Amino acid sequence: xxxxxxxxxxxxxxxxxxxxxxxxxxxxxxxxxxxxxxxxxxxxxxxxxxxxxxxxxxxxxxxxxxxxxxxxxxxxxxxxxxxxxxxxxxxxxxxxxxxxxxxxxxxxxxxxxxxxxxxxxxxxxxxxxxxxxxxxxxxxxxxxxxxxxxxxxxxxxxxxxxxxxxxxxxxxxxxxxxxxxxxxxxxxxxxxxxxxxxxxxxxxxxxxxxxxxxxxxxxx
Amino acid sequence: xxxxxxxxxxxxxxxxxxxxxxxxxxxxxxxxxxxxxxxxxxxxxxxxxxxxxxxxxxxxxxxxxxxxxxxxxxxxxxxxxxxxxxxxxxxxxxxxxxxxxxxxxxxxxxxxxxxxxxxxxxxxxxxxxxxxxxxxxxxxxxxxxxxxxxxxxxxxxxxxxxxxxxxxxxxxxxxxxxxxxxxxxxxxxxxxxxxxxxxxxxxxxxxxxxxxxxxxxxxxxxxxxxxxxxxxxxxxxxxxxxxxxxxxxxxxxxxxxxxxxxxxxxxxxxxxxxxxxxxxxxxxxxxxxxxxxxxxx
Numbered sequence: 084x085x086x087x088x089x090x091x092x093x094x095x096x097x098x099x100x101x102x103x104x105x106x107x108x109x110x111x112x113x114x115x116x117x118x119x120x121x122x123x124x125x126x127x128x129x130x131x132x133x134x135x136x137x138x139x140x141x142x143x144x145x146x147x148x149x150x151x152x153x154x155x156x157x158x159x160x161x162x163x164x165x166x167x168x169x170x171x172x173x174x175x176x177x178x179x180x181x182x183x184x185x186x187x188x189x190x191x192x193x194x195x196x197x198x199x200x201x202x203x204x205x206x207x208x209x210x211x212x213x214x215x216x217x218x219x220x221x222x223x224x225x226x227x228x229x230x231x232x233x234x235x236x237x238x239x240x241x242x243x244x245x246x247x248x249x250x251x252x253x254x255x256x257x258x259x260x261x262x263x264x265x266x267x268x269x270x271x272x273x274x275x276x277x278x279x280x281x282x283x284x285x286x287x288x289x290x291x292x293x294x295x296x297x298x299x300x301x302x303x
Numbered sequence: 304x305x306x307x308x309x310x311x312x313x314x315x316x317x318x319x320x321x322x323x324x325x326x327x328x329x330x331x332x333x334x335x336x337x338x339x340x341x342x343x344x345x346x347x348x349x350x351x352x353x354x355x356x357x358x359x360x361x362x363x364x365x366x367x368x369x370x371x372x373x374x375x376x377x378x379x380x381x382x383x384x385x386x387x388x389x390x391x392x393x394x395x396x397x398x399x400x401x402x403x404x405x406x407x408x409x410x411x412x413x414x415x416x417x418x419x420x421x422x423x424x425x426x427x428x429x430x431x432x433x434x435x436x437x438x439x440x441x442x443x444x445x446x447x448x449x450x451x452x453x454x455x456x457x458x459x460x461x462x463x464x465x466x467x468x469x470x471x472x473x474x475x476x477x478x479x480x481x482x483x484x485x486x487x488x489x490x491x492x493x494x495x496x497x498x499x500x501x502x503x504x505x506x507x508x509x510x511x512x513x514x515x516x517x518x519x520x521x522x523x524x525x526x527x528x529x530x531x532x533x534x535x536x537x538x539x540x541x542x543x544x545x546x547x548x549x550x551x552x553x554x555x556x557x558x559x560x561x562x563x564x565x566x567x568x569x570x571x572x573x574x575x576x577x578x579x580x581x582x583x584x585x586x587x588x589x590x591x592x593x594x595x596x597x598x599x600x
Contacts (some may be wrong), residue, residue, distance in 0.1 A: 126512060126599070147516070154514035164509050168320035172313060180315055181515045194310035206308035 084118055085130045092118045096132075096290045098283060100266060102232075105259045107275045108268040110285035116268040117161060119285065120235045123266070124158045125149060137232065154182050157231030157263075159239045163222040165210040171197060171221050172206040178229045193228060199254070200224045201247070215242035223251055227258055234258060236267045240274055248274055319506065319527050329499045329528075330535040336488035337539025337580055341573040343481040345547045348569040350477035354470030356564070359434065361466055365443060365458040367428040369399075372453050378402065380452060381426035387450040388430050393438025396431040428454075492580060493587035496528050500591035507592065511599050521592045528588035529581040536580030540573040547573075 084093040093115045100106060108116050121127040122134055125141060134141045136152060144152060157178075165174050172190075175197055179189045197206050200220040210218055219242045226234060234255065240248035252274060259265045266283075269275055275282060284292040367388065371380040381399035388397035405427055432438055440458035447454045503524065510520050551565045 124512065150511075150514045150516045153512060158512060164505070164512070166318075166506060166509055169316055169318075172308065172310070173316045176315065177318075177509075178513045180318075181510065181513050181519065186313065186315055190310045190313050194308075194313075206310070 084115075084122060084127065084132075086127075091130070091288060093122070093129075093285075093288045096285075096288075098290060098293050100233075100264055102264055103259070103262050105256070105265045105278075105280045106267070107278065107280055107282045108266055108285065109270065109272075109275060109282050110291075112270070113287075114285040115288040116285055117237055118288075120158070120237055120266070120268055123233070124156050124235050125153055154178065154229065155232040157226035157229060157234045159219075159222050159226045159234075159236035161237040161241070163210075163218045165218060165221060165225075167210050170207045170209060171202055171213070174210065174221055175224045175228050177225060182229065189228075193224075196224045196228055197221075201250070216244065216247060219243055220247065220251070223254070227254065227263075230258075230261070231263060233264045233266070236265075236269075238269055238271075239267060240269065240271055249277075252278060318510070318523055319503070323502075325499055325502050326531050329495045330531055330538070332495050333488075333492050333532050333535035333580055333584070334538040334542075336484075336491050337536045337576050338542045339539075340481070340485045340488045341540050341543030341576055342546060343477075343484045344572045345543060345550075345565060345569055347474075347477035347481040348572055349565050350473050352564050352566065352569075354474045357470050358463065358467050361459045361463050362437065363432050363434050365430040365432060365438075365440065365456060367397075367430060367443065367447070368455045368457070369426045369428055370453045371426075372451075377424070377426045381428055383450065384426075384447060384452045384454055385428045387446055387452065388428060388443060391438050391442055391446045393433045393436050393442065394430055395433050398429055400427040400429060402426070488580075489583045492532060492583045496532070496584045496587035497591040499528065500524060500588060500595065504595060507595050508599055511596055517593060517596045520596060521589050524588045524592045525585045529585035532584030533577040533581035536577035539580075540576035543573050543576075544570050 085091045096115075096119065108119065110116050118127065122129055123136070125136075128142070137155065139152075141149075141152070166177070169177070172193060176186070176189065176193045179193070180186075194203075194206065197203060200223060202217060202220055202224070205213060205217060208217075210221065213221065219239065223236070223239055226236065236255070239255075240251055243251065248271065255265050255267065256278075281294045282292060283290060367384060369377070369381045369384045371377040375383075378399070378401075385397040385399040388394055402424065405424055430443065440456045440460070443456045443458075444454075447456070507520055507524075510523075547565055547570050551567060551570075554564070
């Protein structure tokens, strides 16, 4: 994969995530973690090679069908991508609203989820009034509210304290238990090690390791 | 202390901000262009009316020069000619001009002193023609000959061609200027809409990545920008209507000047402006949204 005419940021990356699996995506800054996630959540297209999602080659999927595929993918963006003019509640409800759900069918789920991520008292707050950590938890709530088949998170614990990081990790594990495939890009080595989950390790755009959690193995 | 949030009473908020400071400049630009387009439309209508007036004034009348014969006095010959012409089909009225009026017409060329009583000054008969079925010059000539009157009929055909050509140029010039301004207004509305759309790129991206279909996003922005442009079109049209009404009131029945007479009915021409502005903005927003989604996809 490359941006415009620039050099390739990802090459020779071959892997398959089993449905219901949980992986961390690790690697130094500039390794290509965010680019890899963008390819999976269909924000970018590969310059060569193929990507299969839910057993379908994404390049063969008609543009009109792509939104339906995106609804099955929950994404926690590194820069949050919250809509500043919408309340915290509205931001979380957005994917359900776009999917055509009726407010009465989902508003209690949204409220429950916001309470779970510690934003019960901030439901009507606008994103610009939230702290970095609160925004991050809001972005996570939005990503998981639709019970996606795949959850992609780009540094989801980058702006929260350890207690909240563990809480968020617990939420991801819970979702994974319910059948969601989880892939989390993180450079929080402690969190990765503590999770014990397998790792995809990228370096300079290449996949260097897939499957084993080095820190966990080293510690055991 | 902040008010408790009641999820049971929650209703989805608008996906686009109700008010955006950037929309103000869009509304202003579109309003100004709509105002200019409406003014030129009113100008074009007034020019068309003026051009029509010039030609109808000339085609609606004729002048007959009567020369007395034998013992008949010039006044008697003119009176007989007027009587004869009044009976011709297609003539509304024919009246002989008094000697003083004929002399007054010649005075600029001959001067007052030269007008001797014995100078055989021809008499004139002014003929008003029926505007619906005007009599032709040949018919008038034939009627005069049949009555034994020596006269020359001038139906202004020498001038009509020139006046009609001038009127046509004025009419087409006004229409061209209107079309030019209207096209420029359309182009600027489209450009301003696209620029404003670019400011919403992040919103479009979030909606797109959240699984919104292109049609969902397009409808959202189309409606938003169409509303803004319709409001701007309303302001522009209202401004032009006020100017048009003032021009009409200032000039009475003739409009501000006889050259560009504005009629009350002309003001109706600005009525479609909000709708047209909304349509242009909606199409521009639609294309811009599709373009942005295409880039994201």
